[in-house]
Amino acid sequence: MSDSTYTTDTTVKVPRYLTAGVPEVWVINISNHSHPVVEVWTPESSQAALASDVVSVADIDVPSPAIFDRLGEIPPDEELGTREADPG
Secondary structure (H helix, E strand, C coil), X not given: CCCCCHHHHHHHHHHHHHHCCCCCEEEEECCCCCXXXXXXXXXXXXXXXXXCCEEEECCEEEEXXXXXXXXXXXXXXXXXXXXXXXXX
């Protein structure tokens, strides 16, 4: 869950996990901190599906809002010094 590694996560890591036999990969995309989403990647699809109100894993249902409950407390990468601020 890092906006600075999203591209590597989705173009390098996700395909490797799926090729290795992982049936489903979740990427929590926080690129837009005010509207984060859970992306669900599967071997059958080249695009992520966006999780709806409930995400299920191992027969456990997790309400999506619970995943992001304290996200607002995480400072952007620019504040942490892990990525340069966008000059735009």
